[in-house]
Amino acid sequence: MGRDSGRQVQSFLSRLPAAAEGMRVSEVRLSGRRFRTVRAIAAACLLGGVAGWSLTAVGAIASGMADAYEVDLAMVGIFTTAFAATYALCQIPAGALVDRIGPRGVGAAGLSVIAVACLLATVEPWAGLAVAARLLAGVGASLCYVAGADLARASGAGPAGQGVFGGISAASGGIALVVVPWAAEALAWRSAWITSVVFAALGLLACLAAASSPGGRGTRPAPQEARRSVLKDPELYRLAAVHTVTFGGGIVLSNWAALILQRSWDIERTWAYATASLVLLTTVVSRPLGGLLARARRQRVRTATVLSLAAGALATLGLTRPGPLPLAVCWTLLLGLASGIPFAAVFASAQQRRSDRPASAVGLMNAHANALIFVGTPALGAAVDGGHISAALNVVAALWLLPLLVLPTSLGDRSNQ
Incomplete structure (x- = not known):
């Protein structure tokens, strides 16, 4: 018995180096996979950003662009409308x-298209050239956003990765509101174009540095009933309703929140813009x-x-009741929370379902959201301007509450893990 025990101990000890080597290899593989995931998420965030x-x-x-291009602010608004039009139309093809x-x-x-479009726009301050550049940049941005969402999915980080991607994508728009005017001190009207090229x-x-498929493109097979065109999948439209209101509605409100706070709440311009930026930030x-x-x-x-x-409906109604600045901050913070929390779950549910x-x-859902931005931004602006x-x-x-009538059944059931 003692001799057998000794042989077992010796056999166990002889296997230790191989086991240790196997553990080291596993650790290296795990470390490499995590590194690829981080690179993929970083690339996804930059694409969305x-x-x-x-x-x-x-x-x-806007004011500096109007002066440089010798146009009114309405024409500068068309620069944004041109971008939003192609951005919305190209989501599904992207x-x-x-x-x-x-x-x-x-x-x-998509990044190359944006860079080329913005470089062309720096040639001279001609409104026709700016509109053409914005139309082209909208095409590039649609390619970037959908690619970024898919890269975040393929990273293997699950809904958490989608959440980080979505947060950075939205926040970059708020950061631009601060950085571009600062850069304009040196670059003047070209600051919007040049900063976009650098980004x-x-x-x-x-x-280009991101792994092509860090977490594996494959997920669980799509259910048999879902194997049809995305345009004929009713559940995707229910998911799109949530995304359209929370994302699109949040963007529309953020565009005019500063002016609303100035006119209805009598808040000073600097504080109004700082408070309005909280919706995106x-x-x-x-x-x-x-x-x-x-x-x-x-x-x-x-x-x-x-x-x-x-909460989004409540915060929107709250903006109709003027009060002190801290109350405005509370409502805009609540809007930001309401706009952001459903994002990752909606994207993950749609991606896992299909x-x-x-x-x-993702393109189908984002097309609806950007259609609301395209229509809703000038409509709300006209209403604000008209008093x-x-x-x-x-x-x-009321729009915030409409998705409750068609709430998706897949939310929470098919989230990526």
């Missing part, structure tokens, strides 16, 4: 391209928070979505 930056960069120096050739190639193409160049480097926290919730407490996702829609065409599913602020905000508040 360039899209968000491009959306707001021109409007950040999704089809990503599904066919992958996010890195499409993302790199696109950084994104291109990160996109808060999403840096709320979108990743929603992603963590979708990953760790997926059974509560539907409840969180319902609460977010209700794992055969995940980017096309119908309360009535317009009541309509927007």
Whole structure:
């Protein structure tokens, strides 16, 4: 018995070096996988960030652009409308391209298109050239955003990764409102264009450095009943309703919140713009928070979505009742939370439901959201300019509640883990 025990001990000891070597190899593989995931998330955030930056960069120096181009502010608004038009129209085609050739190639193409468009716009301050550049940049931004969302999905980080991607994408638009005017002190009217080129160049480097499929493009097979065109999938439209209101509605309100606070709340211009920027900046926290919730407490996702829609409606109604500055801050913070929390769960549910065409599913949802931005931004602006602020905000508040009538059944059930 003693001799057998000795042999067993010797055999065990002889296997220790091989076991240790196996553990080291496993650790190296795990470390490499994590590094690839981080690179993919960084590239995804830059892709989404360039899209968000491009959306707001021109409007950040609207007065300076109007002076340089010798046009009125309405024409500067058309610069943004031109971008939003192609950005919305190209979402579904962009999704089809990503599904066919992958996010890195499409993302790199989108960044290149934005860089070329903005470089052309720096030639001279001619309104026709600016409109053409913005139309082209909108195409590039749609490619960037959908590619970034798919790269975040493929990273293996799950809804948490989608939340980080969404937070950075939205926050970059708010950061542009601060950085572009600061850069204008040296670059004048070209600051919107040149900063977009620099941002696109950084994104291109990160996109090319990212692994093509860090977490594996494959997920669980799509359910048989979902194997149809994304345009004929009713559940995707229900998910799109939530995304349209929370994302699109949040962007529309953020565009005019500063003017509303100035005119209705009598808040000084600097504080009004700082407070309005919180709608977008808060999403840096709320979108990743929603992603963590979708990953760790997926059974509560539907409840969180319902609460977010209700909170968005409440905050919008709150803006109709003028009060002190701290109250305005509270309402805009609540809008940022309501806009951001459903984002990751909605994206993850759509991508997992249509794992055969995940980017096309994102494109469908984002097309609806950007259509609301395209129509809603000038409509709310006209209402504010015409003195119908309360009535317009009541309509927007009702819009926040509409998705409750068609709440998606897949929320929380198919989140990526």
